[in-house]
Amino acid sequence: MTFQQLKYAIEIANWGSINEAAKRLFISQPSLSMAIKELEEELKITIFERTNKGINVSVEGTEFLGYARQVIEQIELLENRYLDAKPSPQHFSVSTQHYAFSVNAFVNLIQKYALEDYEFTLRETKTYEILDDVKNLRSEIGILYLNDFNNKVINKLLKESNLEFTVLFQAQPHVFISAKNPLAKQANVSLDDLDPYPCLSFEQGQYNSFHFSEEILSTLTHKKNIRVSDRATLFNLLIGLNGYTISTGVLSADLNGNNIIAVPLNIDETITVGWISHKNVTLSKLAAAYVQELEKVIQDYH
Structure with a gap:
């Protein structure tokens, strides 16, 4: 599991669409889908439920994303504090x-x-x-x-x-x-x-x-x-x-x-x-x- 995969999952949840998330992340849809599939297989959970109308966050996925957001927020705080990186945009x-x-x-x-x-x-x-x-x-x-x-x-x-x-x-x-x-x-x-x-x-x-x-x-x-x-x-x-x-x-x-x-x-x-x-x-x-x-x-x- 990588920080990048966490960010990918959060972005998909934010937009409710793998297509839209891929555009925002500037990667191809197949690459994004594969990254999430590998993450789900590693964790042995289903994060996103695929339907004809799009995707929904599963019950397991909801819990996972709650932890993932906290991890990413802490990483960004560390980067901003010690690497003098440009602050990431606040999301709400x-x-x-x-x-x-x-x-x-x-x-x-x-x-x-x-x-x-x-x-x-x-x-x-x-x-x-x-x-x-x-x-x-x-x-x-x-x-x-x-x-x-x-x-x-x-x-x-x-x-x-x-x-x-x-x-x-x-x-x-x-x-x-x-x-x-x-x-x-x-x-x-x-x-x-x-x-x-x-x-x-x-x-x-x-x-x-x-x-x-x-x-x-x-x-x-x-x-x-x-x-x-x-x-x-x-x-x-x-x-x-x-x-x-x-x-x-x-x-x-x-x-x-x-x-x-x-x-x-x-x-x-x-x-x-x-x-x-x-x-x-x-x-x-x-x-x-x-x-x-x-x-x-x-x-x-x-």
């Missing part, structure tokens, strides 16, 4: 549902550490992909919500993937609407109040289950429905069409301005937002620092 990835506070914390993390050389990834993505990213170590942290409706299904997937959920905060449902919406002056709104307006939600692609929806009450029918894939488009439609979306009520004026407001939704529900991580992997310093920034941002919002 997070996958999240479409929450402004997760972006705020990401910005604060980079500004606080004043990193000169880094490769960070922030994925605002679908619920199933958040689970898959953290399971396969493409992201150290995932951010999503639980409620009475999706709790059983999401927790089952967390258990099967050896992931754990840590509560970040609990919130009562709100709707995001334009500051010019006729409902904007109300102290709270009901579902009947919202009926004339377009309901906006984030599409979930291939895994379009009600339990993966980013919005509560996903089983309700609406006369006007619009699904979008990104937060900027959703907010533009809130303003342009007087639409609404159901969320936590946590909104950033710094990122979104004052054109969007949060109004309490008159319904007996609770949304529990939290972050997920892999049980077998110790959080890196940057991941732990990001969690601290998340907590600070939420405290500031409250």
Whole structure:
């Protein structure tokens, strides 16, 4: 087993693709595949499970990669300290549902550490992909919500993937609407109040289950429905069409301005937002620092 093989395995896990990893490493795909095959044979474990849709990190591979990352980090520290080598870029990835506070914390993390050389990834993505990213170590942290409706299904997937959920905060449902919406002056709104307006939600692609929806009450029918894939488009439609979306009520004026407001939704529900991580992997310093920034941002919002 060589340090190079460890780096190869980590790069494949980061990109979720042998093809992409080979490009990033500037080697051929057959050479990379052979290096990993030799590593797996030597260790007598399967690190990556090959499927028609690509590769997944196995349970054994998850544990191995956790140790491999720690070894590589220590080697880089030694090289930087004693060989006067150029510091390696800092790496960190997070996958999240479409929450402004997760972006705020990401910005604060980079500004606080004043990193000169880094490769960070922030994925605002679908619920199933958040689970898959953290399971396969493409992201150290995932951010999503639980409620009475999706709790059983999401927790089952967390258990099967050896992931754990840590509560970040609990919130009562709100709707995001334009500051010019006729409902904007109300102290709270009901579902009947919202009926004339377009309901906006984030599409979930291939895994379009009600339990993966980013919005509560996903089983309700609406006369006007619009699904979008990104937060900027959703907010533009809130303003342009007087639409609404159901969320936590946590909104950033710094990122979104004052054109969007949060109004309490008159319904007996609770949304529990939290972050997920892999049980077998110790959080890196940057991941732990990001969690601290998340907590600070939420405290500031409250």
